[in-house]
Amino acid sequence: MKTLSTLAFALAWVFGFSCLLALDLFMEAFVFEWLGWNGTNKNDWFFALWWGAVAVWFLYGSATIMQRFRRITDNENP
DSSP states (O other): OOOOOHHHHHHHHHHHHHHHHHHHHHIIIIIHHHHTOTTSSTTHHHHHHHHHHHHHHHHHHHHHHHHHHHHHHHHHOO
């Protein structure tokens, strides 16, 4: 299985953040407005799941990128 280069992984990671932000903005602007959930507690479950997804995305991606950079620098400086 071929893995992504560090740069490609970092770009995909940033793109994923953009997708998560776009999902949040779409839900707030259209779905919650249509359901009448803006300003109520009915949308709290979405934000808890969304922030959980953002936290997992950040922690996994940042740890993976740091490991890849560490591996690259270790190979350059034996």
